[in-house]
Amino acid sequence: MSLFRLDISILGARSSTSALADLAEQEWRAAAPGAPVVRRHLGEAPLPATAWAAAVGTRFVPPERHTPEQREAVALAAALTDELVAADAMIFAAPLYNFGVSQHLKTWVDLVLTDPRMAPGGQKPLAGRPAVLLTARGGAYGPGTPRDGWDHALGWMRRIFGDVWELDLTVVERELTLVGVDPALP
Numbered sequence: 223m224s225l226f227r228l229d230i231s232i233l234g235a236r237s238s239t240s241a242l243a244d245l246a247e248q249e250w251r252a253a254a255p256g257a258p259v260v261r262r263h264l265g266e267a268p269l270p271a272t273a274w275a276a277a278v279g280t281r282f283v284p285p286e287r288h289t290p291e292q293r294e295a296v297a298l299a300a301a302l303t304d305e306l307v308a309a310d311a312m313i314f315a316a317p318l319y320n321f322g323v324s325q326h327l328k329t330w331v332d333l334v335l336t337d338p339r340m341a342p343g344g345q346k347p348l349a350g351r352p353a354v355l356l357t358a359r360g361g362a363y364g365p366g367t368p369r370d371g372w373d374h375a376l377g378w379m380r381r382i383f384g385d386v387w388e389l390d391l392t393v394v395e396r397e398l399t400l401v402g403v404d405p406a407l408p
């Protein structure tokens with residue numbers, strides 16, 4: 223048994239999603255004592271924004287003509303995918319930023335999707351594995367609120383983790399994390 227944990231927040235020790243992930247990881251460790259936990263923190267160590275285009279570019283050029291940048295991007299995508307496919311369970315701690323998905327998460331997903339194992343319509347190596355998606359937003363966008371439907375991150379994350387990768391996905395949402403922090407949300 224092994225766990226892969228992905229943190230995405232840019233807020234360091236103040237992160238709500240990382241705090242939720244700490245709880246989820248703690249529970250998992252209690253159920254699987256001594257089992258390995260592999261962590262990647264995209265907020266602390268972002269992936270290069272140019273890597274995705276470089277990896278995609280290799281599709282149109284024979285391998286012997288790949289540039290060093292393209293080779294590096296393909297190797298990075300493979301390393302990220304290795305981390306995922308080696309895990310029996312996953313935790314994704316993914317905040318809402320600017321009404322959408324974090325650029326760091328988007329870059330990570332885009333790169334992983336360039337790996338032949340993870341290409342849409344491909345092998346589905348993660349199908350059926352348990353995963354927890356922990357998300358947090360400063361405001362509230364539920365039915366009946368003035369900004370109902372403004373969270374454009376969660377739907378996309380459900381598509382990728384649940385529908386495309388076919389993980390057995392549990393979603394935990396925390397709202398109004400900025401109440402008492404942002405003067406607009408007293």
Ligand SMILES: Cc1cc2nc3c(=O)[nH]c(=O)nc-3n(C[C@H](O)[C@H](O)[C@H](O)COP(=O)(O)O)c2cc1C
Pocket residue numbers: 231232233236237238239240316317318319320321322358359360361362399400
């Ligand atoms: C740059 C930035 C943009 C944000 N944009 C939104 C937003 O569009 N809507 C919202 O409800 N909260 C927004 N928030 C608040 C975060 O969703 C909230 O702080 C959440 O707890 C972030 O998760 P984290 O603490 O794990 O980073 C934003 C926060 C930051 C730092």
